[in-house]
Amino acid sequence: APPVLLIHGFLGTRGSLYMLERRLVDDGMCVFSFNLGAVNARDIRSSAFLIHRKIERILAQTGWEKIDIIGHSMGGLIGLYYIKKLGGQERVRRLIMMGSPIRGTWSALAGVVTLGLWSTSSWQLLPRSRFLDELAQGPIPPGVEVHTIAAARDWVCPLPSTRLAGASATIVPLGHSSLVVSDEVYRRVIQILRPEKRGAR
Numbered sequence: 001a002p003p004v005l006l007i008h009g010f011l012g013t014r015g016s017l018y019m020l021e022r023r024l025v026d027d028g029m030c031v032f033s034f035n036l037g038a039v040n041a042r043d044i045r046s047s048a049f050l051i052h053r054k055i056e057r058i059l060a061q062t063g064w065e066k067i068d069i070i071g072h073s074m075g076g077l078i079g080l081y082y083i084k085k086l087g088g089q090e091r092v093r094r095l096i097m098m099g100s101p102i103r104g105t106w107s108a109l110a111g112v113v114t115l116g117l118w119s120t121s122s123w124q125l126l127p128r129s130r131f132l133d134e135l136a137q138g139p140i141p142p143g144v145e146v147h148t149i150a151a152a153r154d155w156v157c158p159l160p161s162t163r164l165a166g167a168s169a170t171i172v173p174l175g176h177s178s179l180v181v182s183d184e185v186y187r188r189v190i191q192i193l194r195p196e197k198r199g200a201r
Contacts, residue, residue: 001193002064002093005055006033009073009099010108010121017072020180020189027190032058036078043120044074044131048081055082055091066093068193072180073157074121076100080146080164081135089141096192098149098179101125101157102164104132127161140166147192149185151175 004024006017017033024031034054036047055067069092071079076097082088083095101108104127124131140146149170150162156176163169172184179185 003030007071007075070096094145101161103161
């Protein structure tokens with residue numbers, strides 16, 4: 001399978017996806033991750049541009065033409081912006097968005113209150129933000145397979161906020177942070193990345 005890039009969420013670090021990364025590596029996957037700053041609170045567009053540069057380096061290093069992306073929470077929005085606005089549809093085979101607030105979340109108000117103007121992404125994550133309106137324009141680019149995995153007990157990114165037209169949707173009976181450590185979610189992730197393995201686990 002192509003290499004996999006993990007993108008962590010708001011105020012997270014690559015360590016928040018450590019268990020998922022180790023499982024993928026143990027399953028023989030070539031996995032990459034990196035920190036989007038000390039905490040992931042910068043403008044989502046800027047983060048997507050960093051991802052763009054990272055992917056170009058990964059593909060040059062590995063010799064693959066395409067990559068798979070797994071993004072948790074805001075990390076999924078970064079991946080979606082990359083494929084829709086920065087030409088990433090030429091570089092991405094599959095995008096898996098786990099608990100991503102595609103339609104925004106009022107939980108972002110906590111970031112607005114605590115971080116204020118320092119955190120552009122806090123404002124971008126609010127429902128009907130200018131950023132989310134821009135991201136919603138146009139369909140998923142052809143050639144990219146997009147999946148959403150949402151948690152039924154997610155109070156950070158409730159189910160209605162995770163819906164994306166044109167994506168394959170899965171709902172699991174979990175909470176927001178459980179998505180990156182759940183055995184059930186991991187099985188679904190592997191089935192998406194390696195469809196030939198379906199039914200084997």
